[in-house]
Amino acid sequence: MVQTTIITEAIRESIAVKQAIMEDAVLLDTIHMAAIAMIHSLQDHKKILFCGNGGSAADAQHLAAEFSGRFYKDRPALYAEALHCNTSYLTAVGNDYGYDEIYARMLRGIGQPGDVLVAISTSGNSPNILEAAKAAREQGMIVIGMTGKSGGKMRAYCDYLLNIPSADTPRIQESHITVGHIICEIVESSLF
């Protein structure tokens, strides 16, 4: 059956990508270091900002809410936000300055040295995410990139590159959420 093949292949590929992450010592180390960077920023009363497009915007919002709401533990809120949640802002800045500017402009307004930007792009090439990463660096922020295998142009702007070993957008996104949840667990268990 065609549907059964699609279902089992998607699951098989998703497992294979996660298996490849588990066998990539450099990536595992980078996940750990990215979590430590977030812990230090939060201990220093800095904030964690997330951005992405489409499914990655949903991932940005999901992960920000794990920090600002709660993950496993009943504990104080951590300062985390996804940058796409204000549609009035997005439509105004997209309309007046262009879509590539939507996140960069906000970061120039609110980004502080020591804050963290988690920039999520499966291709690593979305212009608004690249502009965001550049603006974050100009503000003295730490940039954690979540991308696919190649890292794309994002590679040049990341302090920590979490490049999932796949070139398939949905499979990459599934692993972004897995890695994001792992980071949430490390951060929460270290701070509380």
Ligand SMILES: O=C(CO)[C@@H](O)[C@H](O)[C@H](O)[C@H](O)COP(=O)(O)O
């Ligand atoms: O969720 C999906 C596909 O799984 C889409 O909404 C996807 O996120 C969008 O096409 C994005 O615009 C892709 O951008 P990016 O990941 O290359 O930065």
Ligand SMILES: [Zn+2]
């Ligand atoms: Zn998706």
